Amino acid sequence: MKSRHVVRERSVHRGVAGLILTLLLAPLLALISSGPAHAVDTLCLPGPDKACIAGTIRTEDGPLADVKLTVTDEAGTVTEVTTGETGKWNVQVDKEGPYVVKIDEASLPKDLDVVKDNVTVKAKFGATMPALLTVRTASYSDSTSKFDQLLQSTVNGLRLGLLLALASVGLSLIYGTTGLSNFAHAEQVTLGGMLGYLLINVHGLNIWLGGLLVVILCAFSGYFQDRVLWQPLRRRGLGLTQMIIVTIGLSLALQYVYQYLVGAGTVRVVQDNPSVREFGSVTITNQSLVAMAISIVVLLAVGYALLRTRVGRATRAVSDNPALASASGIDTDKVIRLVWTVAMGLAGLSGLLYALVVNGVKWDSGLQILLLLFAAVTLGGLGTAFGALIGALIIGLVVEVSPVVGMPGDFKYATALLILILLLLVRPQGLLGKPQRVG
Incomplete structure (x- = not known):
């Protein structure tokens, strides 16, 4: 009787341990089975000695995620950034002056026309400066009425x-x-x-x-x-x-x-x-x-x-x-x-x-x-x-x-x-x- 009770107690402990292990591994398993992850939107706050450059990459059909961009300062230093799921991106810089923002066209989906793939933005401390880049589908027509x-x-x-x-x-x-x-x-x-x-x-x-x-x-x-x-x-x-x-x-x-x-x-x-x-x-x-x-x-x-x-x-x-x-x-x-x-x-x-x-x-x-x-x-x-x-x-x-x-x-x-x-x-x-x- 005593050995049977010990076996039953061990089986209960194993069941509880298995349940706990499953709960701990569930997020990891879900992450592994969820496919490729997208970049997430991050927050850029300008300050007295910091400036932000931000924008959104989207077409008339919606935002574009995982688009790569480069931000280059006057000295030629390049910073890479990727758009999030809502097509938004931002970069924090610690120098004022002009920055060239350019889209990596290889990261864009097919059948897209890049109307304006680069723009020069002048960063200022304490402010977020927008970088307006235009991407359209091949079938786009500007039909905005008065x-x-x-x-x-x-x-x-x-x-x-x-x-x-x-x-x-x-x-x-x-x-x-x-x-x-x-x-x-x-x-x-x-x-x-x-x-x-x-x-x-x-x-x-x-x-x-x-x-x-x-x-x-x-x-x-x-x-x-x-x-x-x-x-x-x-x-x-x-x-x-x-x-x-x-x-x-x-x-x-x-x-x-x-x-x-x-x-x-x-x-x-x-x-x-x-x-x-x-x-x-x-x-x-x-x-x-x-x-x-x-x-x-x-x-x-x-x-x-x-x-x-x-x-x-x-x-x-x-x-x-x-x-x-x-x-x-x-x-x-x-x-x-x-x-x-x-x-x-x-x-x-x-x-x-x-x-x-x-x-x-x-x-x-x-x-x-x-x-x-x-x-x-x-x-x-x-x-x-x-x-x-x-x-x-x-x-x-x-x-x-x-x-x-x-x-x-x-x-x-x-x-x-x-x-x-x-x-x-x-x-x-x-x-x-x-x-x-x-x-």
């Missing part, structure tokens, strides 16, 4: 308009409650992008946590500005002209602070290689979709707060008539400080998303963004938050759509300002502004 181009530009315009709306709504609220045209507002947009780059790319924070910190820090900067600068100036009875000059000086000071801290290069908030979605003839990245969704949710929340909450009604009362609002018991200073806080937080969020999905930001990006913000606020109606929203959407659409209808790309911003001038000749108060009697 309608498809218009549809793609319309989507891009809506994306730009939503990002501009986040900043222009705050700018409009500041004007409505204080009468001040804040020329330093665009520098808050730049600040959002710069902080996003420093927190997410340099210090490695999660993009959601980093984004939340960016909004909080930008909102605090608005609270601090009003507490230390604007409220004392209002109490001293400083005129609007003098305060506008102060905003211009603040704008210039912030620009050179950004240049000193971050440098003259363009920075982008890059967390990973963005995936692309196709909706018919429209191509858009997942990051752009998320940015547009965040913008819509935030704008709806601001609109609800203005229309349905007590603080929102107080804000509208101060905007309509500050003296009457103060006489009725509303603390105008607290309302104005809240407006500055919210406006700067919205501007910071706009800058973060702009640096993430559009063209990135650099120290003087505020000069370009400012014209679009003022155009949106003026087009919609000075002092009206909902007018600023509509104006921003119109400006975004005009900027992106105008090149499709024949306007040179360098004049797309001028086209938006031209439409603003023509509208003001017909309706000086803007789309949603109220007519005011002069004198």
Whole structure:
């Protein structure tokens, strides 16, 4: 009986050992039987002394994996890289200057035409530079219609308009409650992008946590500005002209602070290689979709707060008539400080998303963004938050759509300002502004 029990116990131990061994070897067996492996997408993060060169190899039928490329610097040093399963590739370099990127045509599948097999890219520290290489199937024909181009530009315009709306709504609220045209507002947009780059790319924070910190820090900067600068100036009875000059000086000071801290290069908030979605003839990245969704949710929340909450009604009362609002018991200073806080937080969020999905930001990006913000606020109606929203959407659409209808790309911003001038000749108060009697 004892020997039979020992045999049974040994058989149980062998069974357990066999099960454990099978579980341990299962991944290896699966890997061996899965066939040849493809290169995987890797992440390249630029830094103060690092630059990235990246691109995607694809045809109209889809991405191309396992395509080999060479990246050659001025000294003739060659770096080889292979595309991943999504056709993406990237290389990190430690020298600025021109690099020649070339496709190894022997690694391409058959029946492909290489329209452009090499390109020269100038690498810059702190930035990811794209290398655009064109590969097509032999049966390819460029049949992109004007309608498809218009549809793609319309989507891009809506994306730009939503990002501009986040900043222009705050700018409009500041004007409505204080009468001040804040020329330093665009520098808050730049600040959002710069902080996003420093927190997410340099210090490695999660993009959601980093984004939340960016909004909080930008909102605090608005609270601090009003507490230390604007409220004392209002109490001293400083005129609007003098305060506008102060905003211009603040704008210039912030620009050179950004240049000193971050440098003259363009920075982008890059967390990973963005995936692309196709909706018919429209191509858009997942990051752009998320940015547009965040913008819509935030704008709806601001609109609800203005229309349905007590603080929102107080804000509208101060905007309509500050003296009457103060006489009725509303603390105008607290309302104005809240407006500055919210406006700067919205501007910071706009800058973060702009640096993430559009063209990135650099120290003087505020000069370009400012014209679009003022155009949106003026087009919609000075002092009206909902007018600023509509104006921003119109400006975004005009900027992106105008090149499709024949306007040179360098004049797309001028086209938006031209439409603003023509509208003001017909309706000086803007789309949603109220007519005011002069004198």
